[in-house]
Amino acid sequence: MNQLIACEAKLTVREPVGLAFSLVLPLVIILAFGLSASASEPDEELGGVIALDTLLPSIGLALSFGMVAIFMLPGFMTDYRARGILRRLSTTPVHPAKLLAAQVIVQGAIALISVPLVLGLAVALGMSFPEQPLMVVVVVLLGGAALFAVGTLVSAVAPDAKIGYVYSAMFFFPSLFFAGVWLPKEQMPDWLSTIGDFTPLGAFRESLENAFTGTSQDPLMLLTLAVTAVAAGTVAARVFRWE
Amino acid sequence: MIAIEHLHKRYGDVVAVEDVSFTVEPNEIFGIIGTNGAGKTTTVECLTGVRTADGGRLVMLGLDPATQRDEIRRRVGVQLQSSHLPDRLSVREALQLYASFYEDPRDPDELIELLGLQHRAGARYGKLSGGEKQRVSVGLALVGRPQVAVLDELTTGLDPHARREVWTLIERLKLEGLTVILVSHFMDEVERLCDRVAVIHKGRVVALDTPSRLAAHGRLEDAFLELTTV
Amino acid sequence: MTTNLAIEASGLVKTFGELRAVDGVDLAVRRGSVYGVLGPNGAGKTTTIRMLATLLHPDGGSARILGHDIVAEADAVRSAVSLTGQMASVDEDLTGRENLILLGRLYGFKGKAAKDRADELLGAFGLEDAAGRLTKNYSGGMRRRLDIAASLVVTPELLFLDEPTTGLDPRSRNQVWDIVRALRTAGTTVLLCTQYLDEADQLADGIAVIDKGKVIAEGTPGQLKASVGSATLHVRLLQGDQRPQAETILARELGLVHLEPDPSALSVQCPEADKGAEAIAALGRAGVGVASFALGQPTLDEVFLALTGHTAEDKEEVKA
Structure with a gap:
């Protein structure tokens, strides 16, 4: 198994474009917006909170986790399926599920690396240190599980990389909207904002924000993450096609 | 002990295998040819457990491919048509990875040399020629030191030198005790390597004999064409 | 033009x-x-x-x-x-x-x-x-x-x-x-x-x-085959176990015998058709049953291998 993980890690690093998007893009966004003065001051449009303390770092992490779990993971797995790699593996003593596990571990590690990178940059730019660091960890793990479960589901059903990309995009881009990345949630009508709370990416981002500011968590959002993780994961396990 | 009795397999309405029976002796190179x-x-997919049969009895090394696939996987190396590796993986890395799946694998570097790929050992799969990819594929089936190797399209796309290198490798492994089931289109290959060959036509075995008796003083190819006239 | x-x-x-x-x-x-x-x-x-x-x-x-x-x-x-x-x-x-x-x-x-x-x-x-x-x-x-x-x-x-x-x-x-x-x-x-x-x-x-x-x-194809070597006499025996005997006779008549992968076949270089015929007759006299024989030019395979025979070290891959 270790050999498999090492192999997948090597292969992932050899695709620098995907890595760059997942790790560097969030940093670029935080840098671009975080440098402006208004980011460090209470923002009326956001209901009086400081963007750098709340919106920016949570968007950063939502992006990195989202891209790794929803694009990179399915990208690799669907490509492997289309090229007969999974089929080949099924003739060896190593079940292709182990390959999936190795990929999840590698991509998961990349996502976790983004946490200190994103938060580190934000703090350097003036973000107040998160009020509830332990809660941040909990949310990261729960949200990561939910997003990776969705990514695994996409990997399970898409026959090749092209279609996989379409499914990933269909989930990801609307999710970004509902999570308040294009338009701050404070400016959305209530019903729209509520829908967003029940999307995994939206729940993830909001819960992160709550942990940063010390606001108590909305149990429904945490539940959304847990339910997504379990439901998507179960369905994926059942329908995963190895060919 | 490898045996197939009255194998039957259909995909919906289409009967892929009507009624196929044969046994493969230990340490034999058994060829399968057909249109x-x-x-x-x-x-061969049913025999290795990749597909489930609809009818008939299958025994691979005394095991049932339908229920004992895990044990079969440890002892049978399979080279499939049209299955690839990740483009960015090098030849050596691929063989090392697959070697790690087995308890007593061959040395990947030794195998690389036997396959004539020493000068491409560090090259990434995506950059290999078709013939080189083919040889890597054969290597993956053999690196686990299997008891049985099931090979489909052993030398397709290889130039005459490479072909002979691979044939020599298989003959050498046979001396070490390997049993081979070889699916092939290439009559020269069948004549050179196979102890016996089965001709499958329209889902049935229409002939089963040694290549020279099948050829019966003529060419194996002519015998094949005669046996498989529509 | x-x-x-x-x-x-x-x-x-x-x-x-x-x-x-x-x-x-x-x-x-x-x-x-x-x-x-x-x-x-x-x-x-x-x-x-x-x-x-x-x-x-x-x-x-x-x-x-x-x-x-x-x-x-x-x-x-x-x-x-x-x-x-x-x-x-x-x-x-x-x-x-x-x-x-x-x-x-x-x-x-x-x-x-x-x-x-x-x-x-x-x-x-x-x-x-x-x-x-x-x-x-x-x-x-x-x-x-x-x-x-x-x-x-x-x-x-x-x-x-x-x-x-x-x-x-x-x-x-x-x-x-x-x-x-x-x-x-x-x-x-x-x-x-x-x-x-x-x-x-x-x-x-x-x-x-x-x-x-x-x-x-x-x-x-004919020119290439001719350039590489002389004709070869291919013999297939009725009984494979007579091959050692056949090998001795052919070696005596014509020279170095090559044993084919097919257990009942052998081949030997044969520069002239007459000598080939004599060799076949010699087999018959010795009671070795011949199923078939043919005097053939080298196959193109043999030509190719002879022309391009070089060790793997010399090969280099070109990827356009």
């Missing part, structure tokens, strides 16, 4:  | 960095002939073909295809030439007929003309029954035939065929060979790249063997 779509690939 | 040569190449050179993949290749291919290009993988064969097909610019030398220079008149070359490779150039999600009609229309056939042309090709290639099925469901042989049909929608004057029967069973191979012969009869020039030397032997009027970027041998 495209005759059921050759489906037969 | 018409010339009776379909391909004239002179001193073609192509380098990739430090590597001279093609190092001075000359070719002369008559119109209406089938010309085989053989060579080990990485020898410069594919690169040469690509230059001739105007897919690559030569770094040195020149070539004319059907009278047109490959660099200066590349468009003229492309419009008269068709290329098929191992990679099928048809769309898997269309039926065979749809693929051919699509190509027909791309080439300027209108409506009914495109349909007619498609039907014509389907008939010629024995694909009428499968015409309505999706290409992804075709067998290897059918797919290859469709691929060749696709490259003939507009009948080219020159067709490059790259390994057309790789992976096909003998029946399908023979069908493809018949197609190639029919093309030659109709006046198309065919440049055939293959790893199956008996294919080159059967089909080609002329052959060039390329190794290490140069043409190392050129001629008709």
Whole structure:
């Protein structure tokens, strides 16, 4: 198994474009917006909170986790399926599920690396240190599980990389909207904002924000993450096609 | 002990394998030839457990491919048509990875040399020629030091030198005790390597004998064409 | 300007960095002939073909295809030439007929003309029954035939065929060979790249063997075989266990005997037919039963191996 993980890690690093998007893009966004003065001051449009303390770092992490779990993971797995790699593996003593596990571990590690990178940059730019660091960890793990479960589901059903990309995009881009990345949630009508709370990416981002500011968590959002993780994961396990 | 009795497999309405029976002796190189779509690939897929049969009895090394796949996987190396590796993986890395799946694998570097790929050992799979990819594929089936190797399209796309290198490798492994089931289109290969060969046509075995008796003083290819006239 | 040569190449050179993949290749291919290009993988064969097909610019030398220079008149070359490779150039999600009609229309056939042309090709290639099925469901042989049909929608004057029967069973191979012969009869020039030397032997009027970027041998199959060695006497015995005896007798009569992989067969170099006949008679006198014997020229396989025999260390891969 270790050999498999090492192999997948090597292969992932050899695709620098995907890595760059997942790790560097969030940093670029935080840098671009975080440098402006208004980011460090209470923002009326956001209901009086400081963007750098709340919106920016949570968007950063939502992006990195989202891209790794929803694009990179399915990208690799669907490509492997289309090229007969999974089929080949099924003739060896190593079940292709182990390959999936190795990929999840590698991509998961990349996502976790983004946490200190994103938060580190934000703090350097003036973000107040998160009020509830332990809660941040909990949310990261729960949200990561939910997003990776969705990514695994996409990997399970898409026959090749092209279609996989379409499914990933269909989930990801609307999710970004509902999570308040294009338009701050404070400016959305209530019903729209509520829908967003029940999307995994939206729940993830909001819960992160709550942990940063010390606001108590909305149990429904945490539940959304847990339910997504379990439901998507179960369905994926059942329908995963190895060919 | 490898045996197939009255194998039957259909995909919906299409009967891929009507009724195929044969046994493979230990340490034998057993060839399977037939026209495209005759059921050759489906037969070996059922034998290795990749597909489930609809009828008939299958025994691979004394095991049931339907229920004892894990044990079969440890002892049978399979080279499939059209299955690839990640483009960015090098030849050596691929063989090392697959070697790690087995308890007593061959040395990947030794195998690389036997396959004539020493000068491409560090090259990434995506950059290999078709013939080189083919040889890597054969290597992956053999690196686990299997008791049985099931090979489909052993030398397709290889130039005459490479072909002979691979044939020599298989003959050498046979001396070490390997049993081979070889699906092939290439009559020269069948004549050179196979102890016996089965001709499958329209889902049935229409002939089973040594290549020279099958050829009966003529060419194996002519015998094949006669046996598979529509 | 018409010339009776379909391909004239002179001193073609192509380098990739430090590597001279093609190092001075000359070719002369008559119109209406089938010309085989053989060579080990990485020898410069594919690169040469690509230059001739105007897919690559030569770094040195020149070539004319059907009278047109490959660099200066590349468009003229492309419009008269068709290329098929191992990679099928048809769309898997269309039926065979749809693929051919699509190509027909791309080439300027209108409506009914495109349909007619498609039907014509389907008939010629024995694909009428499968015409309505999706290409992804075709067998290897059918797919290859469709691929060749696709490259003939507009009948080219020159067709490059790259390994057309790789992976096909003998029946399908023979069908493809018949197609190639029919093309030659109709006046198309065919440049055939293959790893199956008996294919080159059967089909080609002329052959060039390329190794290490140069043409190392050129001629008709007969000439190449004659250049490599003398004829060989092939003997097959009625009983394999008499082979040791047969070996002794033949060695005495003719020289070094080669034991064939087939346990009842042997072969030995035989410079003159008379001596061969005497050797067979000697076997008969000794009570060794002979099932068949033949005096044959070296196979093209033997020619190839003799010409290009070099160790693996010398081989280098070229990736264009």
